[in-house]
Structures are given as structure tokens and as C-alpha cells.
Amino acid sequence: MKKPNIPKAPKAYQDQEFLNSPDARVIRMLAEFLEPQRRFRLERVKDTIVFFGSARIRPLSVTEAELRNVRSLLKDERRLTLNKMHLLRSAQMQVEMSRYYEDTVELSRLITAWSKKLSEPNRFVICSGGGPGIMEAANKGAYLGRGKSIGLNISLPFEQSANPFITPGLNFEFHYFFMRKLWFVYLAKALVIMPGGFGTLDELMEVVTLLQTAKVKKKMAIVIYGSEYWNKVIDFRAIVDHGLVSKKDLSLFKFLDDPQEAFEYLRDFLLKTYEIRPDRVQ
Helix, strand or coil: CCCCCCCCCCCHHHCHHHHCCHHHHHHHHHHHHHHHHHHHHHCCCCCEEEEECCCCCCCHHHHHHHHHHHHHHHCCCCCCCHHHHHHHHHHHHHHHHHHHHHHHHHHHHHHHHHHHCECCCCCCEEEECCCCCHHHHHHHHHHHCCCCEEEEEECCCCCCCCCCCCCHHHEEEECCHHHHHHHHHHCEEEEEECCCCHHHHHHHHHHHHHHHCCCCCCCCEEEEECHHHHHHHCCHHHHHHCCCCCHHHHHHCEEECCHHHHHHHHHHHHHHHCCCCHHHEC
8 A cells, every 4th residue: 555645844943834823932032132133243233322212203394394384274264273273283393393303313423423433343333213203313314424224123003114214234123022122222332312202211211220220231321312302201300309219310311402412422421431542543
């Protein structure tokens, strides 16, 4: 009797059904650590400057055009309803917030142009969350500074596509938030926190907590950019006054409002902390 022809079984690591199953979750987690690690090594990226901020903040040219359109629509209105007043105020606020997009571009450009003059290549590469808004602005600034930049994107129910300014070999797509956060912090030597919403608050508080509790032992500079916005959103001194954090914990970050000042603060911190001597600058 002839034996039946039994098809060759697939290797486990080539079995897509298995790899996408709950049983292989640990493998997928490891992949989101090991694959970026490999790419960073190949691209010779060791240090990053991470920008956090809202995906909803857009370029000034875009928001000014929208404000003109709103004003054009309302110019013949004899009486503005509450809804129309809200529409106008919203468009005006978008223009006001656009300064943070433009400041992010400039700060990222300044850091990148300075970093490129260092004798060691790829020192202090700009890193963002890879999406629009402040993330796009950070990558754009690095692009204008003719340097590399990283985008750590995340798959969301509402699609967040990668912005066009990320260096192609450094464009990542994560499934797990915690693994994406690990890569934000793992290589970071400084953070810039631009105005943002829940996601930005989450990222800021997590990193500050890691530094406060010495779970991250390296020294990191944290710039909270936009004191007018942040002082309305969080009253850090009130937390101290209530005895829930110590006064010295407020030294973990610094408020700044000007791209040049922020650049000089970060540059001086990095030169001193990571012992980059003037004779190492080209």
C-alpha cells in the first residue's frame, strides 16, 4: 500500500497564523525591540534628542489660510451665532498654536546643524513619534539641517501616517505602546516637550517619573517648551505646595520659550554631560 504524500510542515517562524496569534505575543514584543536595535546599529545611531508634542498643531501657512477662509465666510454675516463665534475663535487659536510648529522646526534644525559639525557621526539624532503636527515639525527641522531623523510611529484605530521628512531607513511602525516608549527613552539624551494633549502628558510624566525614581540613571535634559501653555495646563508648584513632590524635583526640567535659547541650553548640557570637547568639533 502506497504511503500518503504528507506536505512539509511550515517552520514556526514562517507560520503567519501562529505569529499573529495570542500565543506568539512575546515573539512580537521581542521583534519590536530587536528589529529597531538592529537598524539603529546599522545606521550608527547611538544618541537621540526626542521631541514630544501634539499631532494637531499645524504650520502657520496652513492655519492662516484657514483663518482667512473663515473670515471670508463670516464677513457678510450680520449676526454671529455662538457656533460661528466658536468657529472663528478656533481658527484664531490654531494660528496662535502654529508658533510651536515653527519653533520646533527651527530648534530641530539648529540641533541638527550643530550635531553634524561634531567629529563623531550621527551624534544626537532628532527623534519624533513619526506622525503629523509637532512630530512632523521635528523631522522637518532635521531634514532642513541636512541630517538624519527618526520616526517611531504607532498603529492606531484612526490611521496616523508617517510624515515625509523621516529618514527612510529610520521610519518605524510599532504595535505596542510600551515598546515604542522604550525606544523613545533608551537612546535619548534630551527631551523637548512641546504643547500637546493626553499623549504628550503621558510621555512627559512617564519620563519625569523614571528620572525621579532613578529607573533611568543617565542624565537627561528636559525642556518644557511654551511656558504660557504649560503653566495653564499644569501647576507644578501646586504639587510641591501640597507636599506631593519635593521642590528639587522641579529641577528635572526647564521651561523655555525661544528656539535659540532652547538650543543653547541643550548644546551646553550635552557638551558638559557627555564630555564633548571643543577639539572634537570640526
